[in-house]
Structures are given as structure tokens and as C-alpha cells.
Amino acid sequence: MLALTWDTIRHEFHAGQWFKGRIYEHRCDLSPSGERLVYLAANNKEPLYAWTAVSRPPFLTALALWPNCGTWGGGGLFDSERSLALNSGGVLKPADGFRLPKGFSVKPIATWAGRGEDDPIRTRRMLRDGWVLDDEGEPGKYRSRGRFHWEFLRPERWSKTRGKLRLERSVHGVGEVNGPWYAIEHRVFDSDGGVVLDLGRSDWADWSRSDELLYARDGRVFRAVARKDDTLGAADELIDLRPLKFEPLPPTAEATTWDRPVRGRKIR
Numbered sequence: 001m002l003a004l005t006w007d008t009i010r011h012e013f014h015a016g017q018w019f020k021g022r023i024y025e026h027r028c029d030l031s032p033s034g035e036r037l038v039y040l041a042a043n044n045k046e047p048l049y050a051w052t053a054v055s056r057p058p059f060l061t062a063l064a065l066w067p068n069c070g071t072w073g074g075g076g077l078f079d080s081e082r083s084l085a086l087n088s089g090g091v092l093k094p095a096d097g098f099r100l101p102k103g104f105s106v107k108p109i110a111t112w113a114g115r116g117e118d119d120p121i122r123t124r125r126m127l128r129d130g131w132v133l134d135d136e137g138e139p140g141k142y143r144s145r146g147r148f149h150w151e152f153l154r155p156e157r158w159s160k161t162r163g164k165l166r167l168e169r170s171v172h173g174v175g176e177v178n179g180p181w182y183a184i185e186h187r188v189f190d191s192d193g194g195v196v197l198d199l200g201r202s203d204w205a206d207w208s209r210s211d212e213l214l215y216a217r218d219g220r221v222f223r224a225v226a227r228k229d230d231t232l233g234a235a236d237e238l239i240d241l242r243p244l245k246f247e248p249l250p251p252t253a254e255a256t257t258w259d260r261p262v263r264g265r266k267i268r
Contacts, residue, residue, distance in 0.1 A: 016058025086106055165191075184202060
């Protein structure tokens with residue numbers, strides 16, 4: 001897994017560090033400036049197995065770290081540039097060898113923090129970022145065998161509008177065999193309910209501040225410009241990340257500090 005930064009105005013991409021393991025993307029968050037990342041990671045190896053950390057993207061080197069008991073709980077949300085809500089009901093002090101900067105505060109995200117999985121982080125982050133939960137869906141019973149661990153009888157649906165265009169995000173299953181953890185589809189509708197663009201299975205989609213529909217699918221990133229007449233232009237590919245290969249990369253000196261500007265290697 002590769003960490004990178006993306007300037008969504010100039011569409012410049014900078015690569016940072018790779019990670020051999022899993023980062024739980026639905027329990028991650030960027031600070032308002034985009035200069036700090038909180039993430040839950042697991043490699044199932046001694047001495048930590050799993051942990052929550054704050055780093056300087058596109059680097060994953062921990063500035064603060066909290067060991068996690070497996071992947072139950074973990075991760076966090078930034079309330080502000082210097083305030084972090086952890087999905088942990090345990091000790092809020094970082095592990096030995098790590099210190100928080102002066103004026104940086106940490107608190108539990110909820111009274112029951114650490115006793116769930118992607119929620120409450122996933123839902124709180126979606127609502128904060130302007131998404132509306134249209135239908136909480138109806139997941140089926142857990143199955144140890146089959147295509148999904150939980151296949152939705154009625155999809156969970158979220159939406160986010162731009163002018164008269166509405167982006168819909170629907171979750172159809174969780175725990176897909178040989179697939180992503182969430183089976184997600186995205187579609188764009190016009191004001192009459194007609195489908196303007198059907199992305200089908202896709203990893204992520206959202207509106208940018210510059211009136212573009214941005215989305216990721218199959219290791220590639222795309223954009224489609226929203227026109228003034230509330231139609232979408234043709235989608236074009238911004239970058240293909242599939243050819244990139246693992247390479248060990250130590251952090252830069254700036255990536256080991258809390259406040260100095262950090263940049264990775266430009267790849268686009």
C-alpha cells in the first residue's frame with residue numbers, strides 16, 4: 001500500500017512511503033490543513049500487530065502512536081488542526097518514546113470508543129464532509145461462506161449534491177471474498193432522477209471544491225468537470241497508479257516533525 005498526497009486543484013500527486021500490511025481507510029482522517037494524518041494500521045507482527053498513529057502525509061512514520069488491541073476500535077478523527085478524537089476507550093497518552101506537541105489535545109471519540117469497528121468514525125466523517133444518509137440499508141445475516149460476510153438486502157445509500165447533480169454512494173455488501181471490504185457503487189443523477197453517469201463498482205468518489213467529480217477505480221484516478229448547465233463533461237484519467245512498485249523509503253527530516261512543510265516525490 002502506497003501513501004500519497006493529491007493536490008485536487010492542480011492535480012499533482014506526490015508519493016511517500018509504502019506499507020506492508022493493511023491501513024483501515026474508513027478509520028483514517030486528515031487534519032483540516034491536510035498536513036496531518038491519523039490512521040489505523042495492522043501488520044499482525046510483533047511487537048505491535050496493530051496501532052493508531054499520526055503522521056505527515058505522504059509519509060507514514062509515526063509522530064505519535066497508540067498500540068491497539070487487534071483491529072477492534074482504533075483510528076480517529078481530527079476535530080481541528082490540534083485536536084484529535086481517538087476511537088479508543090483506553091489510555092490516551094501515546095506509547096513510550098512519543099510525545100504530543102504543546103497545545104495538542106486528545107480525547108475519546110465517544111463514550112463507547114474502541115468497542116466497534118469502522119463506526120463511529122466512518123459515519124461521523126461522512127456527515128462532517130457533507131454527505132447525507134438517505135437510507136441506512138438492511139444488511140443480511142452474517143455468513144462465513146458465500147460472496148459476502150454481510151450482503152445487503154437493501155443497500156445503504158448516501159448522497160451529496162453539486163448544483164442540480166446528485167452523487168449517490170451505495171453499499172451492497174461487506175467482507176467480499178477476494179474483493180474490497182466494502183462493495184460500493186457510485187452513480188450521478190440529474191434533477192429529474194435520470195442517471196448522468198454510472199460508475200458501477202468503484203473505490204471512492206466525491207465532488208471537489210473546483211466543481212469536478214473525482215473518483216478512483218481499479219487503481220486509477222479520474223475526473224469529470226461539472227458544467228454550468230449542470231451536466232458532466234467526459235471523464236479523463238488523471239493518473240494510473242498500477243505500475244508503481246514497492247520500494248523502501250526512509251522519512252525525510254521534515255516528515256519526523258509536527259509542523260515543517262513536507263513533500264514527497266512528484267509522480268504526476
